[in-house]
Amino acid sequence: MGLKITLKPGERMIIDGAVITNGDAKSMFIVENRVPILRQKDIIKEEAANSPARRIYFVIQLMYIDQEQHAQYHPRYWELVKEFVQAAPSSTKLVNEISEQILKDQYYQALKLTQKLIRYETEILEHVQKSTLSIPGR
Template structure:
């Protein structure tokens, strides 16, 4: 089955490690064979990987975009995913297992997709923690 991408003006995509940028017009691209593809808006900058889920996301993203590093990264990714299992409740733990299964199957894009809800939840948790006046209570 072919993958049909509609690219916005100036949108970036990475195909098999090659970064491409669309021109100033909207275009449709059909990819007819398997390739490692990720859109620019799904990419996480290394400096933004400051939380546990974001760090795993970044490692998986690197495995997706850098085939030469996969053999080295996959064991580290699986360890990091295993560390996330006790952090989330039962309703979100399935996302971690799903991501681990996709990594084992070398389907890195689907692994990233499985982690996105966890990244959102993690951001919510850290935002709430930042607003908690726990330091004032200790004084």
């Protein structure tokens, strides 16, 4: 049996590079073969890739949905993760896990791990912001 997907009215998704928008009613269908699928909640548009971790996610997303051309995105990925780890060395373990998935062409799993990286980045930035706000004279 394939992957059963239920879409809310107006919900979008990408199936093997094609953007699909559901109509006015809830619908359910089954994808019977293995193809890249991303639901709307997992898609980041380029203009929303506005932080280092989100840019990493966006590049992996391109690898996943454009599998014929995925190799062209690899240099940008390695550049972005190198910069990220330099700025946040504590992220090394998670970045290594993501990279392992990339090397195994497991892009969906890499995206899921990168969602953790985005949450981690948010925590770091919130901590820095709180620390900056608590400095006397600010």
